[in-house]
Amino acid sequence: MPVIEAERLSKTYISYKRPPGLWGAIKSLFHRERHEVQAVRDISFRIEEGELVGFLGPNGAGKTTTLKMLSGIIFPTSGTARVLGFVPWERRPEMQRQIALVMGQKMQLWWDLPPYESYILLKALYEIPDDVFERRVHELAEMLEIRHVLHTQVRRLSLGERMKCELLAALLHRPRVLFLDEPTIGLDVVSQKRIREFLKEYNQRERTTILLTSHYMQDVQELAQRVLIIHHGQLIFDDTLRALVERYSPSRALHLQFERPVSAADLEGYGRIVRMEPLSAVLEVPREQVSRVASALLQAFPIHDITIEEVDIDEIIRDIFAGKCEPVPG
Ligand SMILES: Nc1ncnc2c1ncn2[C@@H]1O[C@H](COP(=O)(O)OP(=O)(O)OP(=O)(O)O)[C@@H](O)[C@H]1O
Ligand SMILES: [Mg+2]
Numbered sequence: 001m002p003v004i005e006a007e008r009l010s011k012t013y014i015s016y017k018r019p020p021g022l023w024g025a026i027k028s029l030f031h032r033e034r035h036e037v038q039a040v041r042d043i044s045f046r047i048e049e050g051e052l053v054g055f056l057g058p059n060g061a062g063k064t065t066t067l068k069m070l071s072g073i074i075f076p077t078s079g080t081a082r083v084l085g086f087v088p089w090e091r092r093p094e095m096q097r098q099i100a101l102v103m104g105q106k107m108q109l110w111w112d113l114p115p116y117e118s119y120i121l122l123k124a125l126y127e128i129p130d131d132v133f134e135r136r137v138h139e140l141a142e143m144l145e146i147r148h149v150l151h152t153q154v155r156r157l158s159l160g161e162r163m164k165c166e167l168l169a170a171l172l173h174r175p176r177v178l179f180l181d182e183p184t185i186g187l188d189v190v191s192q193k194r195i196r197e198f199l200k201e202y203n204q205r206e207r208t209t210i211l212l213t214s215h216y217m218q219d220v221q222e223l224a225q226r227v228l229i230i231h232h233g234q235l236i237f238d239d240t241l242r243a244l245v246e247r248y249s250p251s252r253a254l255h256l257q258f259e260r261p262v263s264a265a266d267l268e269g270y271g272r273i274v275r276m277e278p279l280s281a282v283l284e285v286p287r288e289q290v291s292r293v294a295s296a297l298l299q300a301f302p303i304h305d306i307t308i309e310e311v312d313i314d315e316i317i318r319d320i321f322a323g324k325c326e327p328v329p330g
Contacts, residue, residue, distance in 0.1 A: 200222070
């Protein structure tokens with residue numbers, strides 16, 4: 001049985017626009033303009049136990065809305081979902097004891113208390129035995145390298161330290177499912193890396209199912225085997241990162257530097273010439289032929305240096321969102 005299952009899940013937000021100014025306020029007493037936003041449209045997917053899945057999409061795509069439905073904070077307009085077998089928005093305590101939601105832009109810890117005091121409140125809430133609690137705090141604080149800040153007021157902590165303390169709070173009750181909404185937002189590169197390493201290790205160690213949104217491709221690239229891509233509320237891709245690259249980046253660029261001048265005519269047949277100078281060239285080669293072409297080139301030419309350009313997943317994603325690539329339903 002999948003741990004997370006969404007079936008044609010949709011959410012339309014309805015709000016009422018009020019024209020500006022006093023006259024607008026008066027008019028709106030009688031007539032309010034109804035405004036609908038289809039934030040999530042008919043999305044379906046399944047996530048198995050222990051998976052760490054990246055959830056990508058540009059601003060306003062519907063990521064947070066989806067996570068809120070899956071964690072039971074809001075109701076869908078239509079469709080259904082199950083998390084650990086429960087319908088999330090029924091908010092059954094048995095489910096809530098087994099999931100956690102962390103939002104990078106919204107802190108749950110008490111601002112004026114040291115993190116440890118908040119943990120004690122959570123301990124009571126989740127009825128965690130004393131010894132289990134102590135062990136858990138110690139172990140997680142060790143992994144997150146935050147032992148030294150547990151007794152400092154949250155308001156005095158750096159953003160990175162606060163985020164780590166938030167993670168500890170979310171994991172205290174050993175949830176089986178963790179929803180992370182931009183856990184690395186606003187953090188410097190070093191802190192981002194720490195959090196990524198932590199999540200990776202934690203996921204492997206505890207086999208917690210994790211669904212993570214991020215604007216940083218690096219997060220997803222390093223953590224997730226599988227990605228869901230949402231655009232204008234629709235799921236447009238659901239597969240591995242590898243499959244994403246294969247689909248959207250069918251060729252690689254070979255950068256060549258020659259010992260002696262080589263002409264464009266010489267390179268004919270090896271690939272598409274993107275740039276040609278007497279002592280260097282860039283060739284575009286179908287991905288699956290890269291190694292064959294590279295060794296053929298090494299044999300045929302006086303090559304000083306050859307490099308194969310890395311696939312830029314960021315660029316692929318940008319192209320998809322810019323409508324340059326034909327999206328495929330997952
Ligand atoms: N409470 C709300 N009322 C009305 N519209 C909303 C509400 N919350 C979100 N929306 C709209 O729904 C759409 C999806 O928003 P959502 O927050 O899910 O996007 P997101 O993918 O998380 O974006 P971001 O990357 O910026 O966090 C947006 O157009 C947003 O303006
Ligand atoms: Mg969001």
